[in-house]
Amino acid sequence: MAEEASHTFLRQFGCEQSLLSKPDGSASYFQGDTNVLSGVYGPAEVKVSKEIYDRATLEVLIQPKVGLPSVRERAREQCVRETCEAVLLSTLHPRSSLTLILQVIHDDGSLLSCCLNAACMALMDAGLPMSCLFCGITCSISVDGQIITDPTAEQEKESRALMTFAIDSAQKGVLMATTKGSFSVTELQECIAVSQKASERIFQFYRDSVFRRYSKIL
Amino acid sequence: MAADMRLPTRREEVPLQGTFANLVVPGDVITTDTGFMRGHGTYVDDEKLTASVAGEVERVNKLICVRPLKTRFNGEVGDVVVGRITEVQQKRWKVETNSRLDSVLLLSAVNLPGGELRRRSAEDELSMRDYLQEGDLISAEVQNVFTDGALSLHTRSLKYGKLGQGILVQVSPSLVKRQKTHFHNLPCGASVILGNNGYIWLYPTPGQLDEEAGGYYTSMEPVQLADREVISRLRNCLLALAAHKVLLFDTSVLYCYESSLSHQVQASVTCHLPVNEVLIETRGHGGGCDGDTTPP
């Protein structure tokens, strides 16, 4: 599925949708050895304390591979939640709840971007209305200044800086950004450009997989 | 100051008297005869009439029931009860009467000041809390039993109504003997309402029954010290009798009271009284305590 290009190398990635029967939408997304399983419940009844009168309440839970979620997971949850909220047309389901659960199966780098991709696929599978799609891309800048997209855990460790972006499919704008390590502004702009380029491939993949599915059903 | 400390003593076992053939525990087969009807506290298993509670078998014609010895109050129409208001609702009060469910006192079932048969107006509804509010005690009669077992009460008689100053003593309902009247002005100088629900109200004997219509007025005048002593002694006597599972009615209470006079008021609490003596005495005077619980 993946091909090697000079700049926008992505590890092999793929996805299986609707693999779980209980959730309203589910997906298992892998990129390289990193694998995340996601499930969406909703729109459903919402607790009164969490009810928002003009839109749906979205909750995101990230379960790490081992142990209980900690502060790091909570920060990631916030990133995923606010990204989803930006594209979901949640005003169409006021006073209801949406729950997105992301179970980390294996982490071999670029975990947050894999979470984002799995989330997007699951939301699509659940048939929730969205203004556009989004995808996650992680870039790392190695010590010698090289930009590596979709790094492995090993590459992440050796990198000088690490950035994860969520790119929307409509304008290729940056929905979410979170970084680690220090870098110059030019490097940042370069990374964004690379990510935008790489996102096209993921969006194409989204489209293909949906076509494939629906052509079977219809 | 007094602090009475002692080592606990084992309660003496009262020697069993008479036969206890009519006592059953859950699972005991009462009869295999199919001619009987199944009453409260029983069930039919494999055509055998079996007890579902521990207690005493009662037979009325073809009906067999088992009456548990200790239970919450199962009210019947005409029972006198003492209860506490727990909630003021629209057109009704909720009353705690030691039953399984809260009892109900409808606004239409009380005598309001200013005449027996007055229509209940909207103002009455708004001022319900002025008559009875949360925490108040009342005496009342069971007017009706709803299908779910909740009791509907009424206070449409001069003797019922809001209770004033006094002491509430709570005992097991099965210890209160059913009698013609449950209101007694005891000769020792105090009055008692022996509620069928096990709530017993002790209060100073009112001087004159001059209160109007059920008495939603309560005197806040201090009670005489002498009256207080009598009431406190009666309270302790009631608890002592209840602790020894003696049936409570005017005579048993009075005997106990008399035999306690040789003790100090506070010493009459529970185990210090020679209750066995009282027991025998009471029995001698015709008060049953051994199973004669069926109402006349």
Next chain:
Amino acid sequence: MATVQVSEAEKVYILHGVRDDLRVDGRGCEDYRHMDIETDVVSNTDGSAKVSLGYSDVLVGVKAEVGKPRPALPDQGYLEFFVDCSANATPEFEGRGGEELGLELSNTLYKVFSNKQSVDLHSLCISPGEHCWVLYVDVLLLQCDGNLFDAISIAIKAALFNTRIPKVHLSEDEEGGKEIELSDDPYDCVRLNVENVPCIVTLCKIGHRHVVDATLQEKACSVASLLIATTHRGTVTCVRKFGGGSLDPESIFEMIETGKRVGKALHTPLMELLKEEESLGKKRQKVGFLG
């Protein structure tokens, strides 16, 4: 805490009774209800006692365990209090309700014992900075009919009197490390000096007077109460105001005076009783929970 409802008229009756020094159950303002005290009621503790005060029932177990001294006080052992409110006592104790009351009670107990006199903590030290005895005092409320503090403090004193801590032999092994050996002989044990363990007196302000050992009905008539813990010599180890009301300074001073007097007087019959019970030895018929 477990509460009861009381009507206005009942309150007036109680209030006037307190004024006339004749309470509902015939007691005077400074009288305690009848108390049953028994020690050594739970076999798997190092000391235990059960106290019933009116319809309040309290069980206390003391367990001694070897622990590490607190870094700040390396040459002392310490006491840990835990109060468990059984939901058997009242349905209100189920869930959070019991937890909160238990916390309030145990916090107060820590305060009552936070002085150098009550228990000789130095005697609980085994080897400074390394090992000491930790006495876990577990309180179980079986029934609540007011005045829990007083009942608990008496039960704790009785349980500590009953406590026997095994003797310890320190030995050094080859590498210089210390080893602790507990004596196997059940009679080879140390007892605590409970002379200075304080008793708590809770005074409830009702009207213009105050009463000791208030029942739940009386407590419902009172807006504020004062807890005073005193030793047999009359040294006060803890004072605390409870309840939503306030007290005027003079009545506080009066209450402290009463509390001290009553508290002091509680110790003598208690110690007599405990010694009497001990002298009975094995002859005593244990009642335990079958009373």
Next chain:
Amino acid sequence: MAAGFKTAEPLEYHRSFLKENCRPDGRELGEFRATTLNIGSILTAEGSALVKIGNTTVICGIKTELASPTVDGPTKGYVVPNVELPSLCSSRFRSGPPGEQAQAASQFIADVIESSEVIQTEDLCVEKGKLCWVLYCDIVCLDYDGNLLDACIIALLAALKNTQLPEVMINSETEQPVVDLEKKRPLKVHRHPVGSSFAVFDKTILIVDPTAEEESLSTGLMTVVMDEEGRMCCLHKPGGTALSGEKLQDCVSRAVARHTEVRKLIDKVLESMKMDT
């Protein structure tokens, strides 16, 4: 009338101001609220700072403790930052364990510390593999009126600059550490990260230093952290409206200017403290 408009249609109310290139509190779009700083006011802490950005008040206290280092990093100490949003600071927070926002802020501060290398954990080592310092950086918000992250970073930075570590030796006989509280050395602060937060209104308008109300009405938030060399230590945009590269560039230039302002402020306060003593 204005008050009614504000409560009934808060978004329209704000828009009407933004149309005129200003904000309800009189600021321009790119203007920060007045920032004040008080360093070293908490004597029980080894280092402390109180920061106010407009109404938003944040206090940071640093406590130092001794611990043994991890096996992986025998020459490294610990920096443990935590942000607390107690019920005291706003009605939107409940007492009890920290909520998502407080946790995300804690993680953000931890990321900033790590990325900017403001403290080199090797400096905290006392003896390799045996003993090191732990810096507990507890940041408490006392008044929450938006732009929490900027305030937290300034408070943290100023408190770190105020922190003094007592001298520790290891007694060679007992192998127990011995601390001399009289002799203290200041903690070395290697870099000076400063954050600038932005809010996006109606997908196009960018404002800096949003108040709590502006935060809740905006469609996206972003924080850029710069160090003194003009490098970025952190770009934090948890989601919300998509931004183009050009817009980002604008934010970065504003953040560079902000860095100079805050740096000056910290230096000024530290200077005045030296004058006092």
Next chain:
Amino acid sequence: MPVDHRRIRGPDESFSPRLFLPSGSAKCAAAEDRRSGDGARGNMDVRAIFARCGLVSQAKGSAYIEAGNTKVICSVYGPRETERRDETEMKRGKLLADVRLAPFSCRKRGQWIQGTEEKDLSQFLLESLRPGVLLQKYPRSQIEVCVMVLENDGAFLAHAVTCASLALADAGIEMYDVVMGCAARRSGDAVLLDPTFAEEHDEHPSPSGKESRLTLALMPAMNQVSGLQAEGEMDAESLVEAARACMEGCYKLYPVVQQTLLKSVRKKAPPPES
């Protein structure tokens, strides 16, 4: 012990450097006589307080108090609808108090998780404030009082009471009287009013060996004691004496508190039309 998953965790075990002070030097700082250590303050003097209302913009009412180095901030939210309807008494409002010690407020670092000690402090604060508030005016509502101790240099609970009642007054909650707090420490025969941290934790036993701490809350206009707690060893007379000293202390601070409130009221008042 349960692990806190909602905060960033440090090493499993860490120790305050104060535990490793060379022996002997540890306590010398604490044992100083008050007169030499604290300027001209006599044993029965309270520290001058700095108080101000209305610092927290988000709160209905707030106050900040500084007494010596003890710093306490408090904000009040409400009255608002009670959350848990079932257990509330309908006729009166409900007062909630929450006292927290910032981890850096004491010599030894505290934990964020509210311990039993903080719950006990909250309880004392609640019981001290409740008699002063006209809760019957706020049926079905709750009023929340949040206190954060920023620095503890002794007697923080007493000052928390004063601070909280200032914040309640600032929030416009109806009160019978302000509630003032004062603390005292007795060591032997000497009473130290409004003690500093060092005075509170003086490890040197006095000759008689009896030491005690007392915190009292007073409503000065009504002359009613709304809160009292004492622990340690004391005889009844000295207890009464210490309580009287605390009441004196409250009366001394009363004008300052009044002035603070007046000032904040004046600030809120519309400018006189002239």
